[in-house]
Amino acid sequence: FNSMHPCLLVIGFVYPEPTSSAAGTRMVQLITAFQEQGYSVTFATTCKKSDKAFDLESIGVKVEAIELNASSFDEFIKTINPTIVLFDRFMTEEQFGWRVAEHCPDALRILDTEDLHFLRKARQKTLTTNQPLDSFLFTTDTAKRELASLYRSDLSLIISEAEYTLLTQQLKIEPSLLCYLPFMIEAKDCQPQTDCKPYNQRLDFVSIGNFLHPPNLDVVRYLKKDIWPKIRTVLPETKLHIYGAYNAENSNEMHNEKEGFLVHGFVENAFDTLNSARVLLAPLRFGAGLKGKLILAMQAGAPCAMSSVAAEGMFGDLDPNGIVEDSSDEFAAQAVALYSSASKWEASHSQGFSVLKTRFEKHQHLLVLAERIKSLLGHLEVHRAKNVIGQLLSHHQLQSTKYMARWIEAKNKL
Numbered sequence: 001f002n003s004m005h006p007c008l009l010v011i012g013f014v015y016p017e018p019t020s021s022a023a024g025t026r027m028v029q030l031i032t033a034f035q036e037q038g039y040s041v042t043f044a045t046t047c048k049k050s051d052k053a054f055d056l057e058s059i060g061v062k063v064e065a066i067e068l069n070a071s072s073f074d075e076f077i078k079t080i081n082p083t084i085v086l087f088d089r090f091m092t093e094e095q096f097g098w099r100v101a102e103h104c105p106d107a108l109r110i111l112d113t114e115d116l117h118f119l120r121k122a123r124q125k126t127l128t129t130n131q132p133l134d135s136f137l138f139t140t141d142t143a144k145r146e147l148a149s150l151y152r153s154d155l156s157l158i159i160s161e162a163e164y165t166l167l168t169q170q171l172k173i174e175p176s177l178l179c180y181l182p183f184m185i186e187a188k189d190c191q192p193q194t195d196c197k198p199y200n201q202r203l204d205f206v207s208i209g210n211f212l213h214p215p216n217l218d219v220v221r222y223l224k225k226d227i228w229p230k231i232r233t234v235l236p237e238t239k240l241h242i243y244g245a246y247n248a249e250n251s252n253e254m255h256n257e258k259e260g261f262l263v264h265g266f267v268e269n270a271f272d273t274l275n276s277a278r279v280l281l282a283p284l285r286f287g288a289g290l291k292g293k294l295i296l297a298m299q300a301g302a303p304c305a306m307s308s309v310a311a312e313g314m315f316g317d318l319d320p321n322g323i324v325e326d327s328s329d330e331f332a333a334q335a336v337a338l339y340s341s342a343s344k345w346e347a348s349h350s351q352g353f354s355v356l357k358t359r360f361e362k363h364q365h366l367l368v369l370a371e372r373i374k375s376l377l378g379h380l381e382v383h384r385a386k387n388v389i390g391q392l393l394s395h396h397q398l399q400s401t402k403y404m405a406r407w408i409e410a411k412n413k414l
Helices: 022-036 072-080 090-103 117-129 141-152 161-170 214-234 270-276 292-299 328-340 342-359 362-378 380-386 388-413
Strands: 007-012 040-045 062-065 084-087 108-112 155-158 178-180 205-208 240-243 261-265 279-282 304-306 322-324
Touching (some): 022 040, 022 108, 090 141, 108 141, 117 214, 161 178, 205 270, 214 279, 214 328, 362 380
Parallel strands (some): 007 040, 007 084, 084 108, 155 178, 304 322
């Protein structure tokens, strides 16, 4: 590949599933953004393809199967000789980053964090143990592994401003190693669609989220036990429709027609579902990153009742497209008010489109990313020389991970 046609290699932990998860939507956004900058894209993964996997080949992406702990990857990457390698989360950087560094040292290594896994897990622990977040935020194995991966990479994409602030202010990570890059929405999708329904044509509440993701399963339980009974007391005719890919038995068991608590499972077209609902409920009690469900709701003109964890990083200085509340009593009361008042609803409905346009329009973020990449490709040696912690961590990872991988490879041949 010559410089006229730079090549991006994406190493994926899983195939992107934009209809199932925000992470899948994010990956497809990134791939198309690079294609628009003139990159040819190859997507490589050790993962099997699911029936919900996005058809990457349909948008001109070459798809390759790779193996863990196998020197076949070394030959593969030398043949491709990518300009940039993008890891879709820290685990793929751990597994393949040292091989990329060894066989394609000039390739720019970018980590897409999706969300900070260690922050999400620490919040989950806080919920179950009632201990303060700070007591284990940076002390877990996940935190050490994820932060080490971030330092070893030339650039890490951070989806949430709140997480960017945490990394730069609390952990004092050099901004030169990070790039704030939220969801990137096409300009036409930041304004109301012609079929966007008005208040009086919408009915009921909706909750949406992939059930393999622990925060989403917790939301369903929390709604069932603490929030929905309070809403139903005031609005006895309303229903709550719950949608999500990979719904497990324990989520199906919560389905109760008499209570108006309806668990539907996977939905192919989330826009249509949200366009028919009056209010989205997103009382997440733990999590990190940005919530794709809030973006979808804003695009479909559905105001949101959300927790501060759900709203984090989403609105900046702008008002939210609905209400933000953490107490279950207050959450239920304000969700009812939002549902019942046409004027409140309409103000929140309009605000969602303002938020999309101001904070998530693709063009502005793409320019920043393109500029950062151009600058890094022009000064990669200098950039790496300044990242002393990254050098130290790469050195030690090469010693340990490399020989462990070689040992596993040799053992597999026996």
